[in-house]
Amino acid sequence: MRNRRRTGGQPSDPSGAGVPLDPARLALELEIPTDVRLIGRIVQMVSREVRDFDFPPHLCSLNVPVALSEALSNAMLRGNADDPAKTVHVRMAVDDRGLVLEVSDEGRGFDLESCTRDPTTADNMLREDGRGLFLMRRLMDRVERYTEDKAPRRNVVRLTLFRRESAAG
């Protein structure tokens, strides 16, 4: 696992919607192998960083850990097909508006809408799977997906959490 704290920027040109990750605000950047046993530790590390940026306690203990855990799990198991040779990248940027987390994998991407199921229906509630994307989208203010323009064209899931004063933005 490589931990590169960055305060400078790097070229970033995410295509797609929403609030782009501001490279100048990059607070954390990690490259990790595909190994679900690492997820707990990564989530702990990121949650500690989020706490240091003065986000409310419940966002640090529930929203960020669960949403990030889901994104990492999907990246490793679906995007990277649980292949330990493939990597997952995690980037976090924070500013006055809020927090942006990006989790990328080496997969071909997926359609967020069609892959999100409602796990609260009578049939789906008894299923063991199908709650990950639902929880991500309920716990974060925005969830987006894009494919990087430049090679190696990684699949990126971006999670945005606004500071509560600017949640309408």
Add this chain to the structure above:
Amino acid sequence: MSFTMTKHGAVVVVDVEGQLIVGNRQELKQKVLDELEKGERKFLIDFGRTGYIDSSGLGVLVSLSKKIREQGGELRLANLNDDLKTLFELTKLDTLFQIADSRERGLESF
């Protein structure tokens, strides 16, 4: 992250310490199924020392609940903090499980 099992009368109490997530949910599942195989039928999972649960963790609880019920047993949960209660409410799993405020209440409910 660890799972500790103790017996309280006829109830197997499982303490989940740390997180219940994709990396360790199989371990919980296997431990409970092993006890079910040995003939245990009443299970109480105590989340008093649990940090967070992801969708895989929730899924394994649903799966265990089904398997235990199929064997004529019961699975109940206890000691969810506010964050965990929110998770169960969001996913409506609070309507699927019997959830007690404390271990004692959970044990009494059987």
